[in-house]
Amino acid sequence: MHGIDTSDYDRACAIDDYLGLLDIGPGQGLALGEEPMPTAWRSFPEWAGGMFVRWQWADDDDSVVNAIAELREVSWEPTEIVFSVANTGLVLFDSACPGKDPDCNQTVCRLNIKLKEVRYDIETAHYQPNENIALILHRLMTIPH
Numbered sequence: 001m002h003g004i005d006t007s008d009y010d011r012a013c014a015i016d017d018y019l020g021l022l023d024i025g026p027g028q029g030l031a032l033g034e035e036p037m038p039t040a041w042r043s044f045p046e047w048a049g050g051m052f053v054r055w056q057w058a059d060d061d062d063s064v065v066n067a068i069a070e071l072r073e074v075s076w077e078p079t080e081i082v083f084s085v086a087n088t089g090l091v092l093f094d095s096a097c098p099g100k101d102p103d104c105n106q107t108v109c110r111l112n113i114k115l116k117e118v119r120y121d122i123e124t125a126h127y128q129p130n131e132n133i134a135l136i137l138h139r140l141m142t143i144p145h
Contacts, residue, residue, distance in 0.1 A: 009095055018124055019081055019138060027086045030122075031095075037136070041092060041113050042068060049120055049140035050113070052092075056134040067129045076123040076139060083120045083140065090115060119143045 008029070011022050015033035022029040032039060037054040044050050051068075058064045093110040120140040127135045 012095055018136060019079055021081060028084055030083050041111055048142040052138040054136040058133045063133055067133050074125045074127055076125045079122045079124050081122045083122055085115045085117050088114055088117055
């Protein structure tokens with residue numbers, strides 16, 4: 001249980017791994033921990049889910065897009081995190097951007113993500129297809145009933 005004076009931001013910052021769950025209202029939030037990294041979302045219908053793509057380093061956005069398009073031989077590690085989606089309209093946002101800031105309603109600070117209202121198993125992989133690109137990938141796959 002978190003203290004009354006502890007904000008969601010404080011609880012998210014306390015996560016000392018790449019991922020962590022936060023109880024927020026009646027649902028859950030998925031916090032991407034560790035250091036701040038540029039992050040994107042890619043849907044993968046064959047997984048009935050998708051993948052967060054976080055880049056530690058890369059020459060440019062195009063090189064990341066090309067690396068994901070050619071994704072091969074990834075060693076996925078289980079996280080033992082199960083993320084329950086109770087609302088299909090999810091938002092990925094930068095925690096440093098205040099929610100009341102009108103600029104935070106722009107795509108610069110937020111990305112809308114659509115997932116089915118089911119439970120997802122999350123796996124993580126470190127992917128370095130060459131010396132110029134290092135990515136951390138988080139794969140969300142639906143858990144069969």
